[in-house]
Amino acid sequence: MPTVLVTGANRGLGLELVRQYRDDGWHVIACARKPAAATELQKLAAAQTERVEIHALDVTDFAAVDGLAAALRGRAIDVLLNNAGTMGAQSFATVGLEAGKFGAADFTDWAQTFRINTFAPMKMAEAFVEHVARSDQKKIVSISSIVGSIAKNNVGGLYAYRASKAALNAIMHSMGIDLARSHGICAVPLHPGWARTDMGGERADIDAVASVTGMRKVIAALALEKAGRFYMYDGSELPW
């Protein structure tokens, strides 16, 4: 039975990732900031207790990341899925491109956005690399965004979120090169599509089920020659 670790597993795409991997027979290590308040996730776990284990994890608490890695030492993790993310205090779902517009930069908010979207996936990869290396599938996937693509940006705005995901893309590209060589691990950034979640809002193109169904296919097809490349949930490759 393969194992996947998902961060931000209590709602949105993270919760759907847990549901689909569980239903497909995987063992799921589901991480959420506040497990006691994660009622949907708890219901999923209670239905199949041997398949889903829940751990408290705020991904910006790097000591807690190290603590979880130590608690899980010796366990194989086939897919490490860095899903937790934020758009910062102003959300695209509520204010659209006005979120983080020029002239309104709040650098305290930027710092937190970068800590969640950019630093935490790097920290998670460093903490869990040996767990992934001892697995059969050996994959590290960070949920990025098409708005992190500089080539695809022809509308401007969203400074902090764009920059945090562009930096995440740079990290995953380097990680793809390094870990393919050192550990035989395939690491990639993956765009989930514009999906109807709290972050994506009601007007988004697809629902969480379609996004996660697509992403799971892309993840299943990952191989070392794809390491460090930027994919979309439908399998197409995105420019940087």
Ligand SMILES: NC(=O)c1ccc[n+]([C@@H]2O[C@H](COP(=O)([O-])OP(=O)(O)OC[C@H]3O[C@@H](n4cnc5c(N)ncnc54)[C@H](OP(=O)(O)O)[C@@H]3O)[C@@H](O)[C@H]2O)c1
């Ligand atoms: N939806 C889209 O259209 C879309 C498009 C492109 C990329 N993405 C990316 O896809 C990923 C999932 O997005 P989503 O749409 O599911 O967003 P969402 O519905 O807003 O959910 C965000 C998740 O991240 C968790 N999270 C935030 N900060 C955290 C922290 N410090 N530690 C642990 N967990 C934390 C949240 O937990 P709490 O409940 O505790 O806050 C929640 O589980 C994100 O990386 C996002 O940037 C989404």
